[in-house]
Each structure stands twice: as C-alpha cells, then as structure tokens.
Amino acid sequence: MSPTPQPDEAPLPVPYMGFEFDSAQRLPLLLCLDTSSSLSQHNAIGSLNSALTGWATSLADDMALSAAVDVAVITFGGKEGITVWQGCTPLGATAPEWPHSPFVPAHEFRPPVLRAEGVTLLDRALRLSMDVVADYKAGLRAEGLTYYRPQICVVTDGVPSDEKGRFSYAYRDLLPDLRKAEEERRFRLFTVGVGERHAGAEGVLQELAPHYHAWLDGFPFAELLTAMSHSAKATQGGAAEAEFQEIFARLKRRRGGGQVPA
Template sequence: MPPSSPSPDPAPLPAPYTDFEFDVAQRLPLLLCLDTSSSLGKSGAITALNEALAAWTQSLEDDLDLRGNVDVALITFGGSDGIAVWQGDTPLGPTAPQWPHTPFVPAHEFFPPRLTADGVTLMDRALRLSMEVVADYKAGLRAEGLTYYRPQICVVTDGYPSDEQGHFSYAYRALLPELRAAEQERRFRLFAVGVGERQSGAESVLAELAPDYHAWLDGFPFKELLSAMSHSARATAEGAGEAEFQEIFARLKRRRGGGQVPA
C-alpha cells in the first residue's frame, strides 16, 4: 500500500496571533477610523484623544469578555501622508497589508500610538480603506474556517471631509451606494461621530454616511465614545437586537457634561 500523502500545511495566521489561541472565541473586529487633522491640535483635543485611547486600552485588558474576542485596528486621517494605518502602535504607512498580514491585533495586545494633529481631513479615503481592511480580514478568517461577529467601524471627526488642499469635498458620496448595500447585507455596523464645535452642515455629512448611527457631540468626549463602542461590542457578542444598539447610541447622544455612558 503506497504511503499516504502528507497533509498540506495550514495557511498562516496573522503575525499578531501566532502565539494566540485564535480558535477559542468567535472574533469581533472593531476598527477605529480617527481624524487627526490639524484642527485637533486646538482646545486640547488631540491630548484628550490620546488619553482616552490609553484608558480604553486598559479597560479592554481588564474586561474578560472583550479581551478574548475583540480585535482592534486603527486608521487615522491627517498628517503628512494623509492617511496612516496602524497595527497597535506600529505605523504601517498609508496603505494596509493583506492577509495574513493585517492591522488587526487582539484587544489584550493592543497598544495605541501617541497621535499628533496635522494635515487635512481625507475622510472619504480613510473610510474606504477601513471598509477594505474589514473585508480583507473577514475573508482571511473565513479562509481559516474561523467565525466572526458583525464588525464595527467607528469614524470620528471634528469637521468636514476635505480634499488634499483642505477644501470641502463631496468625494465621500461615492461611498454611499456601497454603504447602503453593506447595511442591507450586514457586512459591518458603521458609527459616524462628530466632536468639538458644531459646524453648519457637518453633521449632515455624518447622517449621509451612517443614517442610523450618527451624532455630533459637544466637546471632546472620547472616553465616553470609546466606552459606547465597548458596550456595542459586548452587545454584538451577546446577540443583541438592533434596538439595543440604538439605545446604546442614544445614551451617547444624550450625554451631558462628560458623564460616563452607562453599561
């Protein structure tokens, strides 16, 4: 009887997961798409964002439910490159690698970068890249026979989307048909949040991007916003219905004076 052929080697897992029990939990991808343009340098906004990211990272580490299944990726729009992709605190440049390389890292290994405020607001390009990163990650998980919950993308900005010269741009509208299709097909859940001084017409941009989950928050309540994303992630893992996500977001929009979002 001829010897049996050796089994093919399994496809490689992403580098951040090589020493991680990747199959112990259904994955829950959470991508933060954050504005770091020059306007965030005013009123202490970028400092507040960095402090919130550090506190949120610690909260994920301390949360036994979320640290085991949430995967975090970060894309920023601003700076000299216009867009930056991060793998934890490691900059990957203005483009994202493809599976098995990925910006996503397990929540308990996510260490945020120290962000600086500079450049213009290329929101449309950053959101498109965010959608591509999530789609690539989901495809990679499926190829490995691994399962995942509906991903979350959270876009946060303090102003209007712009072109490379800093002028208001309607380029984001090219994304709208795909975003509506993504909603229907449940590819991901998109949150679009404005912070800081309210600007006439800016919130309507967010409403076009995310009709069900858009808001403009007074001040720079980044801690409360990230807390809401954690609550939404937990609700996703628990199989909550759409009404619960709407209530989580409604509590965030009702925020007054810096209070924490209730669990």
C-alpha cells in the same frame, strides 16, 4: 491594498495568529480617527490619546472583550494623509493583506500616540477601513474562524476635504456601497462628530450612517470609546437592533448630541 512594502515603507506586521484565543469567535472593531490639524485646538488630540490609553486598559481587563475583540486603527490627517496602524506601529498609507493585518487581539492592543496635523481625507480613510474589514473577514473564513458583525467607528471634528483642505463631496461616492453593506449586514457603522459644529458637517455624518450618527459637545472621547465597548458586548450577546440604538442614544443624551435614532 498591497502585501509587499516598498523599501521606504514600514516593515510588514507579524501575521495574525489569534494568540491563545484563535478558537474564539472574533469581533473586529476598527477606529477611523480624524487627526487633522484642527485637533490641535483645545488639546483635543491629547484628550484622544488619553482616552485611547484608558480604553486599551479597560479592554484588557474585560475577560469577555479581551478574548474576542480585535482592534485596528486608521487615522486621517498628518503628512501621509492616511495612516494605518497595527497597535502603536504605523504601517503607512496602505494596509497589508491577510495574513498580515492591522487587527490585533484586544489584550495585545497598545494604542499609538497621535499628532494633530494635515487635512481631513475622510472619504479615503473610510474606504480603506471598509477594505481592511472585508479582507480581515475573508482571512478569518479562510482559516476556519468565525466572527461577529464588525464595527467601524468614524470620529471627526471637521468636514471632509481634499488634499488642499477644501470641502469635498467625494464621500458621496461611498454611499451606494455603504447602503449595500448595511443591507447585507457586513458591518455596523458609527459616525461621530466632536467639538465645534461646522456648517454641513453633521449632514455628512447622517448621509454616511443614517442610523448611527451624532455630533457630541466637547471632546468626550472616553465616553465614546466606552459606548463602542458596550456595543461590542451587545454584539457578543446577539442583541437586537433596538439595544444598539439605546446604547448610542445614551451617548448622545449625555453630551447633547442631537436627535435619538428612531
């Protein structure tokens, strides 16, 4: 990640200041969203945009979440392949380092309007998501701020690909780091597939997130984002792992998402 933009890149976002909530324990929540061309079918991208708008309003209306949750968005798809967003502002294919951050407090979050095009560079987007979360946590610690265990939610309706759209196993390079991060409780990862089930795609999600993976029928983005809010509240309340499993299991049962995690 580079803190200095090139002349043709977007200007750096304002540094994270925490606004009036900078003394609250922060809860980073990063959405890693598929915006590849396949989401143009069945107006899936329109459903995603609508769900993000409604979710932003619900975050702002919830006093507990608006005071603690910080939101960042990374999309994979489009001409750039990957786009980092600070609210509705695109920052390009790389993320700036602290104190410039894609994360914004929930009450300030304004979602981007996403378009469906391009290929599914899931592995690169997830690696960047992990780096953004790690940098953000380090910045918070440097400022003497505390934080809850971050959440990363990957949502896709396709299979991971290379730049030419061919299936790619590059995501497996992430697995050792993901298992270590899980052991060290660096973040909690959710991987969710939506829409038509493609051969092998559900297995990819399971490899990435053995405890929290699902393939949901249709495009229930609103229900999915609501589940992320419930998980954030559970994190704030110091819930045991069983409560997170139940939140995710309810989401899966609602849309026929497969086996409930043990």
